[in-house]
Amino acid sequence: MRASMKWLAPLALAAAGCATMGGPGEHAVIRAKNKVIPSLVHIRPVKESFASGQKQEYVVEGSGFIISPDGYVVTNEHVAGDSTQVRCVLFNRDEIDAEVVGTDPYTDIAVLKLKVDEANLPAAELGNSAHIEPGQTVLALGSPHGLSRSISKGIVSVTDRYLGEEGPRPAPYNTWIQTDAAINPGNSGGPLVNLKGEVIGINTRKLSGADNVGFAIPVNAAREVIGAIIEHGHVPRSWIGVRLQEMTSKTDDPSQRGVVVADVDPLGPAAAAGFAPGDVIVAVNGEPVHARFEEDLPLVLKRVADLPIGSPATFSVRRGEETQDIAVVTMEESDYKGEEVEFAEWGFTAADLTPAIVQAARLPSSRGIVIAGVEVGTVAAESGLRQGDIVLSVDGEEIANLAEFQERYDAINDAGKRLVLLDVKRGALTRFELLKLEPGAENGDEAAGEVILDEEDGEEPNGEEPNEDE
Template identity: 40%
Template structure:
């Protein structure tokens, strides 16, 4: 399966051009194609043995009439003792998970943990001495760089496609509605079943986890960056979930006079109107009330609830944040000590 998207948020990215006076040495086209082909072959030989297929079964319907719905996706081994990285939406609420190794062996798998906010999950099979794919540094990627995607589209095992990095720093919404930031956009032609498979550079290191395409479009594919995956995997292996900082409010976008947000220098600004404060939450302990409007966090103006969510996601659990709050026409400053987001049964 591969999530289909209809909206993404573009973030500008500056490219690099040729400087005046640069010279280009002519190279025979056949030489370039041969070099590219050899690079792809080397990557496939190195990474493909670690790429797996996932077959899942979900139970849908009422207790009296339960239907078993099959699903499929891709993943790749990240540890020789059977840990597999894939997408959350591939294994979410699966009653049964079976992993198909590159040699055709099928093994039952257990869910270690998942993070719908980044659409990542880790499952494990009981095996040892398995080949692994190495997670690289996605911060070193450049627009135009060649990439290779390996997966199991439509059940076709170990299919290989190539493309380039079309853009960096994209944002898209995960299955739980949160924004996934710094997403990699490529033109690699992915299909249902590629979800969870590795996006690899020409050195054979994984720089992303393929997660979504834009429905009805061509050459618009997206991958969660490897650096995000490394952080999430560490959390899932330790705790089975990702601990994020939590404030404990329900809010909506609200316009406020610009004088409350002088940093913007505009006659009108925006804030997050608090509709509800969760009892016992950091927001409640800080003195936030329903009707308050949060206009800044640590002096950074808020333009939407998404801005508040983004800034909170970067704050460590247990840290103290400074909130700029408009209450009954007055600008207040409140301090809130962030707690870990409560676990939910998604």
């Protein structure tokens, strides 16, 4: 429905006054830059990827900024998440390693702690993103394409852009500051600042294919996430298993208040409590909620997320002409993605299932693991196993999660078994995938697994027929 947004990173700020070089505007820019730039950090994490079927490390470059004298640094989750080490270069060129305190993929925020003893680092001042307005001058500081200490200037284009829950990086809990300050890959995690030198946002994304359409996380949304990460290592949120849509998805009548239930996760608490698509939630625990436009959704979603985890909450729901109260016991929102593990001897990587995967695959339960990648030339690749396959059982025994699979894997390898049978779900079909753990056995030249009938597994949006079944 919307163009795919490609994230990337923020920018840098600058300021400081050389009054002789220009008018008062330039003076303000330089002054703001001078205030914030000592806290700017160039970040080079070593990250892990499992998509190729094996654990691989790679280096990325991003930006961040110091928020406390004892060395807490804020950056993006997509910069520092899944990293094994994080190297930082401060504005004074000091090179200091950092540890990842925690990350929050739902807002794309990560908090690092510099490994320093001193407690007098230059911390940036966080501003108030509720007080910004379109047209005001902003500066983006960071390391575009790895070029550290860079600064670009622009204005706030829109204060509350909604980027939605769709796509590979859903952002349900915040709107975004849209800016035309140049933001490039490498700016990610850097500060967006006002002319007072206060951080008002974290530069995170740009619209690829467009000119100067960048997006920053408002600092007011970030502040609470940063606090939770420092306190808990992650952001605990409540979850009831519904997807919400703005009221204008059903009606433009401004007197109709509430928020529309668009989808109900069949395995979530809301389904158990009797929610149905089309219901309109008008209040949560007696407090009215309303999202007329999509930009209003993050507030409602956050209201639900902020409910006490594991406690009953009362949702007032309008269905047709009637309004009823539905009690739901919230669950903690699951991780954004499951832990990933490499199974090197079998040639693939796998992850725990998440509710999103379970719902998309229409699994009857959340038992199983998902193949994250298959390494070329391995027994897994020869068997026909593919990325996205869901493994339900090993040698006829169901597996609940990655930990159980790991146990089975270790036991089978220790026992020196030659053949291992996986029950696999791929789309609507199930398959038997036989892993041959010893090379050189007979029948080795045939692609034992390629089912003829499901070659066109990829979704065909216009509903063409799948391959014939017999």
